[in-house]
Amino acid sequence: AQKVTQAQTEISVVEKEDVTLDCVYETRDTTYYLFWYKQPPSGELVFLIRRNSFDEQNEISGRYSWNFQKSTSSFNFTITASQVVDSAVYFCALSEGQAGTALIFGKGTTLSVSS
Amino acid sequence: DSGVTQTPKHLITATGQRVTLRCSPRSGDLSVYWYQQSLDQGLQFLIQYYNGEERAKGNILERFSAQQFPDLHSELNLSSLELGDSALYFCASSVVDFDGYTFGSGTRLTVV
Numbered sequence: 001a002q003k004v005t006q007a008q009t010e011i012s013v014v015e016k017e018d019v020t021l022d023c024v025y026e027t028r029d030t031t032y033y034l035f036w037y038k039q040p041p042s043g044e045l046v047f048l049i050r051r052n053s054f055d056e057q058n059e060i061s062g063r064y065s066w067n068f069q070k071s072t073s074s075f076n077f078t079i080t081a082s083q084v085v086d087s088a089v090y091f092c093a094l095s096e097g098q099a100g101t102a103l104i105f106g107k108g109t110t111l112s113v114s115s
Numbered sequence: 116d117s118g119v120t121q122t123p124k125h126l127i128t129a130t131g132q133r134v135t136l137r138c139s140p141r142s143g144d145l146s147v148y149w150y151q152q153s154l155d156q157g158l159q160f161l162i163q164y165y166n167g168e169e170r171a172k173g174n175i176l177e178r179f180s181a182q183q184f185p186d187l188h189s190e191l192n193l194s195s196l197e198l199g200d201s202a203l204y205f206c207a208s209s210v211v212d213f214d215g216y217t218f219g220s221g222t223r224l225t226v227v
Contacts, residue, residue: 035215043203044117045218091158100209102148102171103216105158 003027004094006106013082013113021077021109023092029053033095034068034075035103040088048090051075082113118142121206121219129227133194136222138206140187146170146209147189148216149181153202164189196226 005024013019025034036048049059051068059066063080079086089110093103118141128134140147149161151174160173164183175181178196183189193200203223207216 037218043223044220045205047215047217050215093158100146100165102160102163102173103150103207104160105150107157 003096003104004092004106006090006092006109008109009107010110010112013111015083015113015115016081017113018078018080019082019111019113021079021090021092021111023075023077023106025073025075025092025094027073027094027096029096031097033099035093035095036066036075036077037091037093037105038088039091039108045091048077079111082111084113084115087111087113117217117219119144119206119208119217119219121204121222123222124220125223125225127225127227128196130196130198132196132226133192134196134224136191136193136204136206136224138189138191138208138219140189140206140208141210141217144208144210144217145187147183147187148207148209149175149189149191150205150207151202152205152221153199158205161191193224198226200224201226 003026032053034051038046065078067076089108091108092106095101120139122137145166148163152158161175162181163171167183181191203221205221207218209216
């Protein structure tokens with residue numbers, strides 16, 4: 001069973017639009033970690049956020065915000081006032097159990113922001 | 116610079132050949148993870164080492180093997196290469212008290 005689902009394969013928006021990337025996860029562990037990574041066209045994986053299962057507080061970092069809802073097993077990512085530089089593939093990932101367990105990635109969402 | 120160093124950055128080789136990818140983890144990190152990113156399979160976990168010992172295995176083929184040396188650097192060996200092994204191979208590292216995973220910039224392997 002797929003443990004991290006990113007149902008949106010591709011999203012296209014125009015600059016300054018807000019966009020939300022969806023992530024639904026599946027785990028039986030009560031302790032787990034959720035992550036978002038960005039992969040720009042250059043190919044490297046850029047860490048955006050880590051959230052553990054005991055911390056449901058939403059987080060805002062500049063134009064980025066994350067909504068973690070255990071009730072729906074979702075960890076959605078919103079970019080406010082998108083910019084062309086936000087164009088990238090975004091991955092949601094899950095690490096189950098104790099810290100340091102390998103990441104399980106979703107298939108990724110390709111975000112294209114046009115000017 | 117993330118602190119995780121992967122070499123080489125690019126590698127082109129022929130089918131049937133064997134290659135070795137190298138990863139130096141961030142200073143102080145004991146765990147090393149290898150991932151394969153291909154167009155059809157996405158980002159897949161291959162194998163994890165912790166302080167020289169294999170800790171977890173993912174979707175690693177029998178033709179692939181890895182090890183972590185006493186200085187904590189790791190090598191991923193890919194043998195009898197096939198066209199389908201063409202992918203971006205990432206290494207990541209983490210510390211014992213876990214502040215997340217740091218990824219290297221990857222090795223792009225092209226099998227022709």
